[in-house]
Amino acid sequence: MADGYMRTAKVVIFALCLAPLGLLLWRGTHNGLGANPIEFITHATGDWTLRFLVLTLAVTPVRKLLGRPQLVRFRRMLGLFAFFYGCLHLVTYVWLDKFFDVAAMLEDVAKRRFITVGFTAFVLLVPLALTSTAGWIRRLGGRRWQALHRLIYVSAVAAVVHYYWLVKSDVRLPVFYGAVVGMLLLWRAINRRQAPPVRTTQPAPAGSRG
Amino acid sequence: MGEITPKSVYMNRRRFLSAVAGLAVARAAFAARLTGAKSPYSTSEPQTSLNDVTHYNNFYEFGTDKTQPADLAKNFKTVPWTVSVEGEAGKRQVYSLDEILKLAPLEERIYRHRCVEGWSIVVPWIGFPLSALIRRAEPTSKAHFVAFESYYDPRQMPQGKYAGIQLPYVEGLRIDEALHPLAILAVGMYGETLPNQDGAPIRLVVPWKYGFKSIKSVVKIRLVEKQPPTTWNIANAHEYGFYSNVNPEVDHPRWSQATERRLGEFFKRKTLMFNGYGKDVAQLYAGMDLRKYY
Numbered sequence: 198m199a200d201g202y203m204r205t206a207k208v209v210i211f212a213l214c215l216a217p218l219g220l221l222l223w224r225g226t227h228n229g230l231g232a233n234p235i236e237f238i239t240h241a242t243g244d245w246t247l248r249f250l251v252l253t254l255a256v257t258p259v260r261k262l263l264g265r266p267q268l269v270r271f272r273r274m275l276g277l278f279a280f281f282y283g284c285l286h287l288v289t290y291v292w293l294d295k296f297f298d299v300a301a302m303l304e305d306v307a308k309r310r311f312i313t314v315g316f317t318a319f320v321l322l323v324p325l326a327l328t329s330t331a332g333w334i335r336r337l338g339g340r341r342w343q344a345l346h347r348l349i350y351v352s353a354v355a356a357v358v359h360y361y362w363l364v365k366s367d368v369r370l371p372v373f374y375g376a377v378v379g380m381l382l383l384w385r386a387i388n389r390r391q392a393p394p395v396r397t398t399q400p401a402p403a404g405s406r407g
Numbered sequence: 408m409g410e411i412t413p414k415s416v417y418m419n420r421r422r423f424l425s426a427v428a429g430l431a432v433a434r435a436a437f438a439a440r441l442t443g444a445k446s447p448y449s450t451s452e453p454q455t456s457l458n459d460v461t462h463y464n465n466f467y468e469f470g471t472d473k474t475q476p477a478d479l480a481k482n483f484k485t486v487p488w489t490v491s492v493e494g495e496a497g498k499r500q501v502y503s504l505d506e507i508l509k510l511a512p513l514e515e516r517i518y519r520h521r522c523v524e525g526w527s528i529v530v531p532w533i534g535f536p537l538s539a540l541i542r543r544a545e546p547t548s549k550a551h552f553v554a555f556e557s558y559y560d561p562r563q564m565p566q567g568k569y570a571g572i573q574l575p576y577v578e579g580l581r582i583d584e585a586l587h588p589l590a591i592l593a594v595g596m597y598g599e600t601l602p603n604q605d606g607a608p609i610r611l612v613v614p615w616k617y618g619f620k621s622i623k624s625v626v627k628i629r630l631v632e633k634q635p636p637t638t639w640n641i642a643n644a645h646e647y648g649f650y651s652n653v654n655p656e657v658d659h660p661r662w663s664q665a666t667e668r669r670l671g672e673f674f675k676r677k678t679l680m681f682n683g684y685g686k687d688v689a690q691l692y693a694g695m696d697l698r699k700y701y
Binding site for chain 1: 458459460462463467471473474524526569570571572642643658661662663668670671674675
């Protein structure tokens with residue numbers, strides 16, 4: 198894939214990843230958040246965190262199935278957007294739901310298991326976001342970096358459980374996400390030996406390949 | 408005292424239109440004006456907007472998303488309607504809506520309404536005390552509880568099977584709770600008959616309890632001897648008790664009940680014991696462990 202084409206593709210994908218936030222902001226300024234805006238924002242940011250986690254996890258199976266290894270170049274962006282929406286979801290809870298009441302939040306994390314598991318899902322993404330660059334792959338070495346970044350599996354499962362434990366009775370969506378995450382992890386379990394080595398240097402410029 | 412006129416007029420108008428047009432009129436399109444006499448039980452707090460109260464509904468028969476009932480209940484057929492009063496009663500009877508409206512003069516009751524999920528609204532209901540209907544039924548000495556049942560029709564409520572709760576929706580009150588002057592049967596709100604998504608054409612409102620006890624679209628009221636089953640208790644007994652009195656000191660297992668978001672407000676409020684109706688209802692629970700009887 199030519200470098201210019203890749204750059205354009207990344208800009209387009211980046212813009213698409215920001216679209217959910219853009220839509221939220223548009224709704225916010227056009228009275229489109231409903232009767233309970235803070236609840237709407239909390240749910241929307243949570244939904245998109247989960248969706249981006251799923252998209253990130255889907256990159257490897259999709260690139261193998263389509264025979265397009267270069268799709269891995271979008272994986273970091275998708276993962277970071279999962280973290281981004283996770284941050285928005287957390288900020289909404291900390292600020293607009295709890296108003297920075299630390300005691301209340303500590304009690305929530307300790308006593309309310311859906312918050313415990315949700316908070317866990319977020320915390321697991323922090324080291325992944327921090328070590329998402331090529332520099333860190335070099336620093337840690339490919340094998341250790343890969344091992345660390347497997348935490349996304351735990352985070353995705355924790356996110357699904359968080360969702361399942363917070364709904365009152367209609368479990369359809371959490372179960373659906375659970376099935377999707379389950380299939381993405383199952384695919385990996387089956388295809389373990391074929392996992393591509395992690396690149397520690399930038400790929401050779403376009404044109405130097407056949 | 409209360410002006411009931413528009414209701415019978417509009418119902419006749421509908422029948423006339425149906426007969427003439429020969430087709431099913433969109434039942435939900437009509438909202439008749441209702442007025443109720445002022446009541447000392449009303450709060451003077453600012454009322455939630457009608458737009459919010461009609462577009463944010465937990466009515467799982469019409470979808471589990473809060474914005475779905477406004478859409479999916481549009482064609483809910485609420486005419487004709489009957490309420491069957493049954494059980495441990497000297498006078499068991501099936502009432503038409505017109506007959507129920509003759510039981511007592513309509514009052515306006517502006518009540519706080521607190522959902523178990525942690526949000527609240529203030530709604531100007533129009534209705535009459537449930538006690539008027541109960542007393543008319545002449546409860547026997549065995550009538551210790553009142554059981555309620557909602558309308559359920561899978562054809563009109565196709566989303567109901569995904570609700571995760573058993574339908575038809577059922578609820579219950581202890582007889583002294585049902586006879587309390589605060590408990591009303593509401594037939595209107597904001598000066599009009601109830602919108603479909605808010606529990607048309609007649610619903611219960613028990614303002615000192617969590618909102619799910621205020622059962623919508625009532626078709627059966629049965630006086631019974633034993634504590635009746637209630638839908639959310641069947642779905643999850645650990646989380647939803649029979650009494651479900653608003654109580655900031657007793658947490659829901661999954662979230663705190665100490666605060667609530669009044670729709671339309673940015674900051675959260677402290678939840679009040681019995682939703683602020685303690686001076687009227689606390690005596691009903693004197694000596695009861697409200698942590699045990701949640």
